[in-house]
Amino acid sequence: MTADDLVSLRRDLHRKPEPAWREFYTTARIVDELESRLGDNLDALHVGPEAIAGDHRMAVPEDAQLTHWYERARDAGVDPDVLERLEGGYTGAVAVLERGEGPTVGLRVDIDALPRRESDDPTHTPAAAGFRSDHEGAMHACGHDAHATIGVGVAERIAASDDFSGTLKVFFQPAEEVVGGGKSMAESEHVRDLDALLAVHIGLDHPTGEIVAGIDGFLAVSHLEAEFTGESAHAGGHPEQGRNAVQAMATAVQNLYGIPRHNDGKTRVNAGVVEGGSAANVIPDEARIVAEVRGETTDLMEYMKGRTRQVLRSAARMHDCEVDIETGAEAPSATSDEALVSIVADIASNTGGVERVLERDELGGSEDATFLMRAVQENGGHACYVGVGTDHPGGHHTATFDVDEDSIGHGIDVLAGSIEEISRQRS
Amino acid sequence: MTADDLVSLRRDLHRKPEPAWREFYTTARIVDELESRLGDNLDALHVGPEAIAGDHRMAVPEDAQLTHWYERARDAGVDPDVLERLEGGYTGAVAVLERGEGPTVGLRVDIDALPRRESDDPTHTPAAAGFRSDHEGAMHACGHDAHATIGVGVAERIAASDDFSGTLKVFFQPAEEVVGGGKSMAESEHVRDLDALLAVHIGLDHPTGEIVAGIDGFLAVSHLEAEFTGESAHAGGHPEQGRNAVQAMATAVQNLYGIPRHNDGKTRVNAGVVEGGSAANVIPDEARIVAEVRGETTDLMEYMKGRTRQVLRSAARMHDCEVDIETGAEAPSATSDEALVSIVADIASNTGGVERVLERDELGGSEDATFLMRAVQENGGHACYVGVGTDHPGGHHTATFDVDEDSIGHGIDVLAGSIEEISRQRS
Amino acid sequence: MTADDLVSLRRDLHRKPEPAWREFYTTARIVDELESRLGDNLDALHVGPEAIAGDHRMAVPEDAQLTHWYERARDAGVDPDVLERLEGGYTGAVAVLERGEGPTVGLRVDIDALPRRESDDPTHTPAAAGFRSDHEGAMHACGHDAHATIGVGVAERIAASDDFSGTLKVFFQPAEEVVGGGKSMAESEHVRDLDALLAVHIGLDHPTGEIVAGIDGFLAVSHLEAEFTGESAHAGGHPEQGRNAVQAMATAVQNLYGIPRHNDGKTRVNAGVVEGGSAANVIPDEARIVAEVRGETTDLMEYMKGRTRQVLRSAARMHDCEVDIETGAEAPSATSDEALVSIVADIASNTGGVERVLERDELGGSEDATFLMRAVQENGGHACYVGVGTDHPGGHHTATFDVDEDSIGHGIDVLAGSIEEISRQRS
């Protein structure tokens, strides 16, 4: 069972959602929580630039954005010493427990929120219970508030455990939603010596009481940003003098979604953010598409990326515009190792509150945990991505997403138990 | 010749461009200039809510916008008494000179800027000469800074004239670019007793030294704003659960520009501002188009409006979205009266620096001066829209638009001369 | 008044509509009619290759088409000697009357039909009165049956006239609808010595009893044909292996209609015929667009042509296809000379049955009579395009188009009278 104080941590994080690389309040709050709960049991706590390989950060927002959120965190009264270390968007933390001989086991949780407005409908629990987002336009709509809480809970549990021998590292990873943080954590020194890595996600259409021991089917993903540049003109007086960037963009959007499906497996494309133009009476000279493509394999992702470039370029030419295409964050696919999957499945089957255990399931989305999983596997270790069911009223990434807080306890129980079992088998 | 001090007024206004209904600095600056130049010669000066019929304002921006620009004007140090009267976006002014028996003549100039970035290229005179926009993202790209200066200059000239008998009213109109201010000025009490109205525009592809005595061919115009609402979903996990508002928007844009041309005359459509979506990995549930349609006649504008609605609604249905369409500002067409056109042509032919006079030309754009012109004509008065040529390096509404300041003097000379001649013929 | 026998000629031509370069029956019928009506009064009758400059024919259909219609004409029992001379699609005729000293005057009428199905609704007069098209899928939907009849009628009238001195040439021009025949007639030797040329069109939204003395506003026109080539693939098994020519074509169509309107005047674009693909389960590897563009001036037509090419090429690239673009027939714009316009207006005003005479009107369409008009004007002669009103229930080019046969008489009266007056003024 989750102690009430963990629920209050989750709700506090929920109330202060921070998008990628702006997890200033979140990181500071996690640091504070770990220090107060674990005290001397915490052997090391790497924060910000010490937790990640800063050069490998992807999709970092503009300085103005960073400053805005930094000041907001400062105004919320977090520890200024911690905050200062995060300046410039170096967020995240790695907590280390050293418990003698034994394997080095990692647990990775992600901590960022989404740039979307949260529902204020009274049937939406966070709204009704008073922990709806304070940050209008940002929301924990994918459960990372619960993930961070599970990370803290597992650290606390293992710190107090008699059944663990070895080293535990809990990775509180920033910027998962923009596929921006996984690589910088995978490239940090903390990952190199891991014998095993567990990662966790809540929900994913599995109800409370259900555990998926090993998730596969991560789609490889790539972000692209296209800037169309044309020429403005007076829309009434001389439409023929314009080179219409919005027409180019609209042509591109129509044809992006029309890229042929591929027989080798899943492909995806989304023009997730678009904008263009300045005034009703001016032929638009600028437009922008922030898009992502995915594939069941890296090859399929590359197929989508190649076709996307071709569509963007041809749409620009069609309307006599230029287009500048920048490739953003990317993540590979990965698979869960059977050795860990069977451990998690066993533990889950004997965990209170867990009513059903699935050996395997497909994610059908992307995750930059794959960077860490691949890094561990390439070093000869094992990795496993665990699903913790939770009743969620709205879908992931929608305004009414919420978690059943009971599932936080399930997550802590299954993960801590699995970590103990790994230690037992490897020691 | 334009006195240097008028050039410095124009440059000051150029440096502080303010978009529609946010002309706080601009109005206060004009008031200050009129008071210091005309002093007791100014019989009345109606400011803000006293200058316009506030209920008839169209396309007023959100409060946050108004506040932002209001504070900016305050910080720039304008007269707080004047500023206070403009609060809430009641901008503009009407200056009145009473000079005994004779006709009541109006001169209408517009004063607002455009929401676009000004060029910082060293070949762009305002950049080179140090009066480029201080307000990044806003720009006097249509010469309204010169118009306001001409208004002040004409008032000053007539105040000092021995050849004018009657009443002169100079209308400093806000919000022309969004077709938002003309109606509120036309509905004010100040327009009712006008016997003649002159309006003026600089440039319009006519070079310095050229005057167009009477401009016609105003396109009727209507603004529309469409909000598409769909349903978000995880773009990797469940694209089929989304109802994609950006796909609907792109389909609409493609088909808006494809509305059939009409044999009865000019038609226009422009999707001037578009935006949609929240994140690369979320199927967009919201998108927006700010569009305008125009027609050589009101019927043609209505044809375009009807087809536009049909396109917007069908595009929404196609992608299972809803669309909310709001009609914004509108302006009718109008024509210049021959009686005034011939006066202006005569005066222009005898004005120093004027090398060529065109009796008539077509605007090919829209203008909400048509509201004032029609109001005067319906009361039995005459109206005329005068073009003052100026060499402009970039086209209207583009980042490198600028005026040849010599033409400000031409405008003052021709307009003041014409006002005197009207007085002479009618007295 | 039109003799009944001319009505029966018109109805016979209506019943046997023949599209461009396939006017085998039509030409033979006209030849027969001229010979039987004029007999020895006919000084020369140039047929087929002697009437036109064969090398300058444009938009000639495939041999199979020519053969099909040739055989159909043969089966209808036309004079085999005449028919033989038309073989290979050399249709049309020029009738010459030499009446002593005086100007050489030309009258040009066109004779081809459209490839569209005629209405069989009982309210459609040709259907009710039994002279609906025998050639299913072809129709005289633009009144060229009446034009040919007027040509015969004027020749007969002038042959019998005491008021004409000089030479009359009546040009029965093929292939107007595809803008294919005008140039070949303009390049023939028969046009070189013309002092004056009249051309005629019936209808054009003018009612019976109305004459337009001089029509202007011919849009310059150009035909284009685009062949997209991609690669086929099994639509279920390997959609990704296809390069979809139909997607390219659809993208092109959407963007062709979206080419910006031009402030300098009328522009037009139409994707009049499209086709592509072979079977539901095959990714289409071929698609085709037959398009036309027009402009109020040749420059505007060239603007549209340039943008059209850009759209077609970019659409092909977008879907990894090739596109082959062929420019087809073209025609320039032209204007009617005032000298002839005033003659026609005078005569028309004194013609029985004519209730209203318009000096000038705009066509708003295209016409390859402009080739002949320009050729005459470049040689120092005058040209004039005359409109003869007729009540037409359906619009031009629609399935229910028909003419009021009274207007055939008006056309003959006004044109023959004008030709006599030209002779009178020039002799």
Next chain:
Amino acid sequence: MTADDLVSLRRDLHRKPEPAWREFYTTARIVDELESRLGDNLDALHVGPEAIAGDHRMAVPEDAQLTHWYERARDAGVDPDVLERLEGGYTGAVAVLERGEGPTVGLRVDIDALPRRESDDPTHTPAAAGFRSDHEGAMHACGHDAHATIGVGVAERIAASDDFSGTLKVFFQPAEEVVGGGKSMAESEHVRDLDALLAVHIGLDHPTGEIVAGIDGFLAVSHLEAEFTGESAHAGGHPEQGRNAVQAMATAVQNLYGIPRHNDGKTRVNAGVVEGGSAANVIPDEARIVAEVRGETTDLMEYMKGRTRQVLRSAARMHDCEVDIETGAEAPSATSDEALVSIVADIASNTGGVERVLERDELGGSEDATFLMRAVQENGGHACYVGVGTDHPGGHHTATFDVDEDSIGHGIDVLAGSIEEISRQRS
């Protein structure tokens, strides 16, 4: 080994490809071949209306088409008695061998060709070796000529076999390519008593020497035909009076390919044939799309069908057109039964020339053999769809598709061997 005479049968069928429901020559040729090879060993031969349930035919072409191909077969000199029985498009045959006690086993082969032109490149074997299609515009581009040949070969082999006891029925099915014949054969009386059914397809990207014992992954498929109706107008004179069916069609095509991918499995859409309009200068009043949608399950196919209807209807509304949507042929998905798969795999492993046996593979396309498979399975029998590898230079449905004739022998050996083994196990 394939006897040379079977190769000559295959080549003769290849030379006379006949599309769906027009397999007049093909059926008569098969009948002739069976009778001459099997003679008295043939216990029954059901032809045309006796072989299929005529009411359940789908996608039958127009009478003119049927007549054209019927006459072509007659001119080719086939047996007039057989031909007469096929009149009206009742093609196909069922051959029956009764060999005493034992199971009733079916073998289904399809016999129709595709409406596409065959390559005449000298590197294309049928062109080089003189058996390229005589029917310009039709082609055996999917190997059904080999399938028919295999059907004849298996019948001949079993007729001479000592290892088969029971009943064999060979189904020569028409109209597979249009998903039109499977249902009519499944609904015939001949299918009801089958204990086992084998179906076969050659190629499918497997090389010569490879056998796939059991193919699954049939996509459910549905054909749709949309007719858009607008209103024509003169494209130069009055574009605004048209209601453009080609614009509606192009909008539909663009959005059909943009229907969101579905996370539950494969989906497909193809606008395989499109056409519209009548002439370059007429706004098109008619346009047509022949489309198909597919899904990995029937639910996914229904999802695509629902979205397709919505796109078609909205595209029509957008351009003020009507659209008439007709659903054509459909086929469900199906799976191969393990009991038969293992028999085929065993036999194949011991067949000369077979170098590799795959237990299972996915088709990734559709097949109306699924109607027969499901009918047998619903009656308690088993079904299995067997793949016979063949080196094919061009992909299925492309102009250079061809089979390696050695694989015809492999197919006969594996299928006849499997039929004998089924008899052995069930007797």
